Amino acid sequence: MRADARGGAEQARDALRSSFSYARFSKDSGQPERDGSQRGGFPEIWLCNGHFYFSSSTENNLERGMRMDHHHDLKCKIVVVGDTQCGKTSLLNVFAKDSFPENYVPTVFENYTASFEVDTLRVELSLWDTSGSPYYDNVRPLSYPDADAVLICFDIGRPATLDNVLRKGSNVAKQISAPYIECSAQQSENSVRDIFHIATLACISKNHKNVKRIKSSRATKRTSHAPNRAELDSRLHKTKAKTCIVM
Numbered sequence: 001m002r003a004d005a006r007g008g009a010e011q012a013r014d015a016l017r018s019s020f021s022y023a024r025f026s027k028d029s030g031q032p033e034r035d036g037s038q039r040g041g042f043p044e045i046w047l048c049n050g051h052f053y054f055s056s057s058t059e060n061n062l063e064r065g066m067r068m069d070h071h072h073d074l075k076c077k078i079v080v081v082g083d084t085q086c087g088k089t090s091l092l093n094v095f096a097k098d099s100f101p102e103n104y105v106p107t108v109f110e111n112y113t114a115s116f117e118v119d120t121l122r123v124e125l126s127l128w129d130t131s132g133s134p135y136y137d138n139v140r141p142l143s144y145p146d147a148d149a150v151l152i153c154f155d156i157g158r159p160a161t162l163d164n165v166l167r168k169g170s171n172v173a174k175q176i177s178a179p180y181i182e183c184s185a186q187q188s189e190n191s192v193r194d195i196f197h198i199a200t201l202a203c204i205s206k207n208h209k210n211v212k213r214i215k216s217s218r219a220t221k222r223t224s225h226a227p228n229r230a231e232l233d234s235r236l237h238k239t240k241a242k243t244c245i246v247m
């Protein structure tokens, strides 16, 4: 998502909010199951100005995908989907490799890893990049099973990418009120990091109420475009209120 190309953000937010909700993906087919409406099931959507986090509860994660390897480690699989050239690979590269790609290279599939420390937990993130090309529409769902979160992206500067998200996503979900977060891979490395940090925290916080956001090597790094402390606190506050703009 490219929030630096702002415009129509409010419209996008409203459209997306009214179009997505809960879905449960079949482990066998990778397709959304018929009834995804059960709360407490998998997943919850986070609407992030083009990024939706379908995050399951920690309890469910521990049961199925987000495994506890030993006392302090969790593993979380996050799949990133969205229209072609909406910024998925750039988002992941900035987050996992600390670099914004110079050139556009179409993705087929790619995996990245990153980690966060949250309280006494170290959360290992397995990040799955997918192709936005319609050519891979039938292949992409194969990456959904065992995902703890699916991050659906669009480029806010290109309404067509939003249309495609709505068209494809409307098969996936019902209505919910979802957190909304903006970021720019190009302009703010920290905004990207915060999205993943907040998503990770959300995945574990439902059933671990006393887990707090703490410093981590990735989360504390700042760029010249990074927000100041007051802005960060404001973001976190908004996130708790299920609406968050990260820039």
Ligand SMILES: Nc1nc2c(ncn2[C@@H]2O[C@H](COP(=O)(O)OP(=O)(O)OP(=O)(O)O)[C@@H](O)[C@H]2O)c(=O)[nH]1
Binding pocket: 001, 002, 003, 004, 005, 082, 083, 084, 085, 086, 087, 088, 089, 090, 091, 101, 102, 103, 104, 105, 106, 107, 108, 130, 131, 132, 133, 183, 184, 185, 186, 187
């Ligand atoms: N202005 C701006 N451009 C961006 C941003 N993120 C990505 N881009 C540009 O958008 C284009 C596509 O970026 P990618 O990250 O490769 O897009 P993708 O969604 O992975 O594309 P596919 O592999 O086709 O699915 C590239 O030219 C990037 O430089 C951003 O935050 N701001």
